[in-house]
Amino acid sequence: MTKSRGPTLRDVAERAGVSTATVSFVLNDTKPVAAATRAKVERALAALDYRMSPSARALRTGRHHAIGLLLPDLANPFFPLLAQAVTESAWARGHAIVFASSRADPAEEAEALAALEERADGIIWIPGGIAPTRLPTRPAVVLDRPSPALIAYDSISADHYAGGAAVAALVQRLGHRRIGLLAGPATSPSAQSRCAGFLDHAEGLEIVWRQEVMFTLDLPESAAAVLADPRIDVVVAANDVVAIGALRVLRGLGCAVPGAVSLIGFDDIPWAALTEPPLTTIRQPVAELGDRAVAALLDRIAGRDGPAQHHLLPVEVVERGTTRQHTARAA
Template identity: 70%
Template sequence: MKRARGPTLRDVANSAGVSTATVSFVLNNTKPVAPETRARVEVALAALDYRISPSARALRTGRHHAIGLLLPDLANPFFPALAQAVTDAAWARNHALILASSGSDPATEAEALAALAERADGIIWIPGTDAPHPLPTGPTVILDRPSPALAAFDSISADHRAGGALVAAAFRAQGRHRIGLLAGPAASPSAAARVEGFLANATDLTLIWHHELPFTFALPEAATAWLADPRLDGVFAASDVVAIGALRILRSLGRIVPHDVAVIGFDDIPWAALTEPPLTTIRQPVAALGAQAVATLFDRIAHPDHAATQHRLPVTLIERQSTP
């Protein structure tokens, strides 16, 4: 059965009594159109239920009116929150979002970057690996995880190092001096910066132990022995998901938080306020990160030859009941 033909640009022009060029100007906002003429065109578009074909518009203009977002994974609740912030900022500019996840696999990451480059006007990329090959050549902004290997790209991140320094200062102010450090993966630039900031400002504190872990709720079996150490009176977890895992183990050990052990996380994911006790953490400015990443990407699309810029946004200590 032959499908019914949808309304064409010519149909809209005939209904409104204008040229097809005028209809195109209204649809694409490429030239000024008199208000009364625009109104007639908009009435005709609505009456005929005219829809722009995204593929046809991309072929005609070279623009997809979509941006790509590549995440390392969707398991960490911080990333969906950041994806929502990017989505909101993109829609505010009349652009859709194409989302992909690499699973922190280099081959998958390279394939996803190539696929997004074909379907989007630019890419916002949270790297899951050091530097996949080949690197993107189109408009690209690094979000959350800037690194020397990707210094040629614009980058947006929270001030992870300053966040680590805030944690050290908080433990000092709380009278907690024997600290266990549940660091994130060493390969993660953001996790490494948090640890560097903490250690540089914790010279008067005693580091009981320091272990690197994936950003996950499921801590290894060995974590029970670490957290049972009787000397321990504070734990810095370099992400909230790890901190929540630590709270669960401390509860199973009968150690009272924060009386016996204070716990501080990083990110301020939505669940951080719902733990028992509610988690003290370093808040990343998620909405601002998403908005700045989108604004920077649009600037890069408009000015492809400008020098790369790096934006670092401030973080905040959010004090809840997991610290005294």
């Protein structure tokens, strides 16, 4: 039994009453086509259910009409949230997304960049660390984690430093004075920027302890030990995942949140509103981050020259149930 072939470019052209070249112009968007003619071709394409293979399009135009998205990991729920925002923006602009994860490993990140460059017209990149071992050769936009090592690339990020400063202001307004700081990893530019913003604006606050942790729910024993410190009024966490991990530890210690100690996260992932009590946090503008990154990358793919542009988007304090006004505790 012979397999029936799919519709060809000539089939579409005959149905639309145009030349095959005109159909090609519409498919590849390589030359202007009158609106009425384009509409006829698009109706013919839909009627015949014509599909051009991505490889054929890339061979004809040199373009994949796909964007690479390189994430440092998939365990942190903030990154899939950001990936969804990028995907929706890319699809709205007629581009597919090719995903890769580096697992925050420099060697895997270099391999992933090379693989994406073969399959995509440009790359949106959330670096795994401060000093990558390989840089993209195709157009690229750094998302969420700008750093001095990547200053040559456009970047889109929430204002992590301002977010850290906002946490300090919230702590001061609530009357807390003694802080337990669960700082993020030193390899994360965003975590370091948040920490710097907090510390630079921590006038009148006492940092009782500062513990560096990875972005994970499973906090190390050293973090669990310092969370038992009865001197602290509030725990400031590097992100929501760490904050939720801390909430779990504090509950296991019999430490009431926010009765005995307040708790603040960062990101406003969907889980933050579902904890008990709901988590006070700093909200990042996820949809705008994804949309701005896609728009910037497509501009570069289209040939925009000029120096790299760096955009910091504002963040927002979201007060929920894990914080309250400080009252002196009995000895």
